Amino acid sequence: MNAAEAAPAAGPTSPGLRRRLAALLYEGVLLFGVVWAVGIVYGVATNQRHALHGALGLKITLFAVLGLYFVYFWSRHGQTLAMRTWRLRVVGPDGRPPGAGRAALRYLLAWLWFLPALAVVGASGLAGGGAITTIVVVGVIAYAALARLRADRQFLHDVLCGTRVVDAPPPGKACAPSPR
Numbered sequence: 001m002n003a004a005e006a007a008p009a010a011g012p013t014s015p016g017l018r019r020r021l022a023a024l025l026y027e028g029v030l031l032f033g034v035v036w037a038v039g040i041v042y043g044v045a046t047n048q049r050h051a052l053h054g055a056l057g058l059k060i061t062l063f064a065v066l067g068l069y070f071v072y073f074w075s076r077h078g079q080t081l082a083m084r085t086w087r088l089r090v091v092g093p094d095g096r097p098p099g100a101g102r103a104a105l106r107y108l109l110a111w112l113w114f115l116p117a118l119a120v121v122g123a124s125g126l127a128g129g130g131a132i133t134t135i136v137v138v139g140v141i142a143y144a145a146l147a148r149l150r151a152d153r154q155f156l157h158d159v160l161c162g163t164r165v166v167d168a169p170p171p172g173k174a175c176a177p178s179p180r
Contacts, residue, residue, distance in 0.1 A: 012095070012166035014153050015088055020165060021144060027082035031066065038065050067107050074103035079168060089168035090158075098163050109157035113143050 042061050048054045073080040078089040078097030090106070092098040098106065117139025121132050147153050154164050 012089070012091070012168075015086075015165060015167050017144065017147060017153060019086055020088065020155075023082050023086035023088050026085060027080060030080075030082055031069070034065065034069065035062060038062055067104065070107045070110075071100055071103040074098055074106065075100045083168070087168045087170060089166050090163050091166055093162050098161075102161055102163060105161040106157060106163050109160050112157050113140055116143075 038061060039058065042048065042054075042058050046054050046057065048058075070080065073083075074090050075097055077084075078091055083089065090098060090103075092102055097103075114136060117136045120139070121135050124135075126132055126135070143156070147155050150159070152164065158164050
């Protein structure tokens with residue numbers, strides 16, 4: 001009997017930090033296409049001729065569309081497309097996918113990944129792309145490092161909204177332990 005078979009079936013385990021960050025990076029790659037498509041549709045619909053004209057409206061539209069994406073997938077399946085690939089699942093306190101309200105709260109609180117760093121950028125008045133990128137990357141790394149302070153390794157936004165990210169079984173596999 002190996003160690004995996006000897007472990008008690010107490011419920012889903014928390015995935016490692018690397019896997020969650022890889023899923024976050026992959027999510028960004030997938031959402032690039034969504035952001036691009038929304039930008040094209042918005043530009044055509046508003047007859048936008050210059051990138052700075054209507055920029056606030058585009059930001060609000062993107063915020064709403066991304067919110068709909070995440071809330072839909074988290075509340076329906078507990079997984080976005082990237083989370084399925086990396087076999088991760090968001091669950092509420094009952095172990096099921098969070099409801100739409102909790103998923104919306106998680107979406108809003110997930111902006112904690114970026115808001116502190118963006119506030120620093122705004123307060124400092126920086127305009128150079130390299131400096132801004134460095135501050136945002138350092139902010140994201142610092143936010144991810146906060147998970148190391150918790151025994152369950154969950155991120156702050158999950159703790160605040162009562163969700164957690166857990167391992168998801170491969171497709172076609174049941175959650176119950178295999179017979180011996």
